[in-house]
Amino acid sequence: MRxxxxxxxxxxxxxxxxxxxxxxxxxAPDVDRHLQGCPRCRMKLAEISEFVRRFRLxxxxxxxxxxxxxxxxxxxx
Numbered sequence: 001m002r003x004x005x006x007x008x009x010x011x012x013x014x015x016x017x018x019x020x021x022x023x024x025x026x027x028a029p030d031v032d033r034h035l036q037g038c039p040r041c042r043m044k045l046a047e048i049s050e051f052v053r054r055f056r057l058x059x060x061x062x063x064x065x066x067x068x069x070x071x072x073x074x075x076x077x
Contacts, residue, residue: 003027010034010041012048019048 002011010018010031017023018031035042 003030004034009038010044012044015041015045015048019045019052 001013001017003014005011014023014027014031018028023031035045
């Protein structure tokens with residue numbers, strides 16, 4: 001995995017791992033330092049964070065919907 005791109009910006013993969021809390025601890029300070037001074041990467045981080053937030057919400061709603069269907073569905077014998 002490349003932490004930074006040739007352009008000097010944080011790679012999208014690194015930002016995704018950062019949002020998910022899976023970025024290596026040794027990489028986090030470098031990414032955080034870059035984010036402090038880079039509006040472009042902060043904007044990308046915000047987009048990824050919003051995507052993950054919505055995905056998790058959708059997954060939660062899907063699980064609730066699925067469990068609701070299971071509770072009201074009877075299996076034919």
